[in-house]
Amino acid sequence: xxxxxxxxxxxxxxxxxxxxxxxxxxxxxxxxxxxxxxxxxxxxxxxxxxxxxxxxxxxxxxxxxxxxxxxxxxxxxxxxxxxxxxxxxxxxxxxxxxxxxxxxxxxxxxxxxxxxxxxxxxxxxxxxxxxxxxxxxxxxxxxxxxxxxxxxxxxxxxxxxxxxxxxxxxxxxxxxxxxxxxxxxxxxxxxxxxxxxxxxxxxxxxxxxxxxxx
Amino acid sequence: xxxxxxxxxxxxxxxxxxxxxxxxxxxxxxxxxxxxxxxxxxxxxxxxxxxxxxxxxxxxxxxxxxxxxxxxxxxxxxxxxxxxxxxxxxxxxxxxxxxxxxxxxxxxxxxxxxxxxxxxxxxxxxxxxxxxxxxxxxxxxxxxxxxxxxxxxxxxxxxxxxxxxxxxxxxxxxxxxxxxxxxxxxxxxxxxxxxxxxxxxxxxxxxxxxxxxx
Numbered sequence: 435x436x437x438x439x440x441x442x443x444x445x446x447x448x449x450x451x452x453x454x455x456x457x458x459x460x461x462x463x464x465x466x467x468x469x470x471x472x473x474x475x476x477x478x479x480x481x482x483x484x485x486x487x488x489x490x491x492x493x494x495x496x497x498x499x500x501x502x503x504x505x506x507x508x509x510x511x512x513x514x515x516x517x518x519x520x521x522x523x524x525x526x527x528x529x530x531x532x533x534x535x536x537x538x539x540x541x542x543x544x545x546x547x548x549x550x551x552x553x554x555x556x557x558x559x560x561x562x563x564x565x566x567x568x569x570x571x572x573x574x575x576x577x578x579x580x581x582x583x584x585x586x587x588x589x590x591x592x593x594x595x596x597x598x599x600x601x602x603x604x605x606x607x608x609x610x611x612x613x614x615x616x617x618x619x620x621x622x623x624x625x626x627x628x629x630x631x632x633x634x635x636x637x638x639x640x641x642x643x644x645x646x647x648x
Numbered sequence: 649x650x651x652x653x654x655x656x657x658x659x660x661x662x663x664x665x666x667x668x669x670x671x672x673x674x675x676x677x678x679x680x681x682x683x684x685x686x687x688x689x690x691x692x693x694x695x696x697x698x699x700x701x702x703x704x705x706x707x708x709x710x711x712x713x714x715x716x717x718x719x720x721x722x723x724x725x726x727x728x729x730x731x732x733x734x735x736x737x738x739x740x741x742x743x744x745x746x747x748x749x750x751x752x753x754x755x756x757x758x759x760x761x762x763x764x765x766x767x768x769x770x771x772x773x774x775x776x777x778x779x780x781x782x783x784x785x786x787x788x789x790x791x792x793x794x795x796x797x798x799x800x801x802x803x804x805x806x807x808x809x810x811x812x813x814x815x816x817x818x819x820x821x822x823x824x825x826x827x828x829x830x831x832x833x834x835x836x837x838x839x840x841x842x843x844x845x846x847x848x849x850x851x852x853x854x855x856x857x858x859x860x861x862x
Contacts, residue, residue, distance in 0.1 A: 452662065458693040465695040481678075613798025
């Protein structure tokens with residue numbers, strides 16, 4: 435089971451590391467972080483470097499393909515090399531997946547046409563531009579395409595995928611191993627639950643970021 | 649607000665990246681990954697490299713100190729240089745924190761003597777060796793010392809800490825930004841909720857790892 439997680443400069447770290455922490459624990463998993471160029475990529479905060487060990491060409495046909503989000507993936511929406519790699523990998527993948535705005539990249543590659551999909555809540559409606567039907571759920575499955583909501587939703591998606599690949603008992607064992615019994619101190623994790631003021635604040639910040647990164 | 653996250657070879661990535669994703673979004677946060685030696689550290693699965701940008705000597709007095717877990721931190725329990733750094737940093741820190749077995753390092757540094765603390769559930773009782781009182785809670789606060797349960801609990805701890813540092817509204821805004829509205833597909837994230845078979849499986853795997861890494 436070869437799992438490829440695409441990374442790039444200015445990615446959101448948890449988008450990638452959440453599902454990595456689950457999927458890397460699957461029996462027989464060979465998980466690799468891949469990028470256009472091998473080497474360290476800096477996250478969107480600038481405070482963290484994550485290594486890409488393999489180039490796209492070195493891992494053209496993973497069994498599982500995962501695209502994380504972050505402002506740094508906006509340039510990928512017009513990057514022919516990356517989009518070709520995504521399309522080619524999707525042809526033979528068992529699962530094609532994304533976390534947060536990673537679904538925009540799947541959309542730009544033409545993979546979400548006519549499919550139900552999700553993204554970070556701020557960007558969910560933008561999926562329509564790619565012919566997708568936006569769905570306000572934490573993890574959305576349409577055939578072999580799995581898309582997750584924003585950032586932390588990749589952990590939940592990882593467990594859904596782990597169960598599909600290796601069965602529920604394995605997924606439950608991984609959940610216990612990473613003690614994923616979440617207990618957030620506040621109930622402010624979705625636009626339906628947060629105050630309208632916070633929703634507008636985050637929408638404004640994300641919108642400004644979207645404009646700045648073009 | 650200078651935040652130092654200690655990393656080392658064979659750390660568990662999510663222990664560090666969960667709270668990083670929350671705390672790096674605090675207004676004015678200067679977050680750095682630190683290690684005995686600057687450079688890339690490989691995680692416990694071997695599949696990921698995370699960069700340490702600063703050496704211990706370069707960041708001797710952070711405002712927030714965070715120690716993640718992972719089998720690679722067991723050698724730190726007898727590492728004089730690291731334990732001295734932890735003790736010194738703790739003298740002037742506003743918050744001294746750990747995720748998962750990171751609390752063993754705090755214990756070895758003498759910081760948990762007489763304190764309530766937690767750890768990954770498999771290792772919680774081991775805290776008694778350091779004079780701590782183990783507590784089966786997700787995030788445990790005793791004075792300025794915050795300890796979190798296993799791996800994914802660092803996200804919850806990050807939000808608790810964010811609220812202490814910058815107020816509840818900021819913490820809630822961060823929660824909304826990372827869409828932390830968890831929805832695990834199973835309810836198997838703690839030994840009280842998982843089946844006895846899975847509890848024994850994970851206890852065995854973790855125990856074997858503990859023996860192998862001394």
